Amino acid sequence: MKIEHIRNWSFRMPALATIAFVLGVILSVESSGANQAKLPKHSHPIDYGKGWECNWGYSETQIGCTPISKPSNAYINAWGTGWDCQRGYKRTGDACVKIDIPENAYFNESSYDGWRCEIGFRKTGDLCKKIVIPDNAHSVYASYGSGWECNWGYRLDDDGETCVKINVPENGYIKSVSYGPKWACHRGYVRSGDSCVAIKLPGNAYLSGSGNTWECERGFRKTGNSCKKLDLPKNAHIDYTGNGWDCNNGFVEVGKQCELASES
Structure with a gap:
């Protein structure tokens, strides 16, 4: 190729790049417009999936986005995708039915029936019956068991029904x-x-960490009910426990003595 031709192409390259950029913008705008045109009513575009989702309070159906139909005593949930019953009502099919709370009970969303008995009462069918609490006991909240515990300083007797004082x-x-x-x-x-x-402490002893037994001081060893001073052989030292001994470096234990280690 001649040099003149190369020069002519080099002058044309910026112009071609500009044309490509403009065409890209036009196609992008047209594509965006096409996508906007495909959005069903009461929806908005998103960057994933099919490219759109229904607005809050609408649900997707075969014909597009339709308003969520909720029964009486209900409200649209926080995500706007369905409905929940108002406080004091529970969902039964497609309706919100009022929860009948018996006497001595209170509303509770986590309970299957929507209510729980107050402390001191126990659920029996659809009622809350008073728990019989013995002397020296108090009510506790529990869905099972007796529903009461003995007061401080008392324990449950062997009969399982009364509280007796701890001596x-x-x-x-x-x-x-x-x-x-x-x-x-x-x-x-x-x-x-x-x-x-x-606890009777012998000489050269002290209470242990638990406080219910004793140990010998460093340099002494427990012997029966007393602390006997360690008899250190020559070339030995008290070990890390404080109640025994080891040979110094370069020496080995032979019987109850420390002898020079063999070099072989």
């Missing part, structure tokens, strides 16, 4: 547990039958 010995306290022993001893005391007796 706490001196130096003891009530435990907040639903099973097992209802009381425990204070720190420094240990349970012995139905009483709490003081």
Whole structure:
């Protein structure tokens, strides 16, 4: 190709690019107009799916977007795609039926019947019957069980129907547990039958973290009911527990002694 021809094409390239850009804009506008023309009434365009969806309060049907038909005592939901019943009504088929709340009950949306009994009452059929609470007990909210618990300081008797006082010995306290022993001893005391007796600390000992037993101080080892001082052999040191010993580096334990380690 001659140089003149190349020069002529180089001058034409910007013009061709401009023409292509204009054609693209025109096609885009025409396509947008075509899409807008395809939108059914009471809808708006979206960037996914079929390119449109019905406006709030309308639902898609075979003929386009039609107003959502709701029964009495209903309202259009937050998404605008259906309806829900007003408070105090429940959905039954295509209608909202008033919820009949019995005496000693209150409205509750999460309940199947739309209501629950007040505390101190138990659902029996369509009624709320009063729960018989024994002495030294109080009502609790529960859909099952007795509906009551014993007051603090009392426990359920073996008959399962009465609350008896918890007998706490001196130096003891009530435990907040639903099973097992209802009381425990204070720190420094240990349970012995139905009483709490003081822990006797031998020399060179201290109360453990639990407070219900004792441990020997560092450098001593528990032997029976006393703390015996560690007998460290030569070339040894107290270990990390504080109640035993290890040989120093370069030495090994042989019997109860620390001997120089062999180099072989």
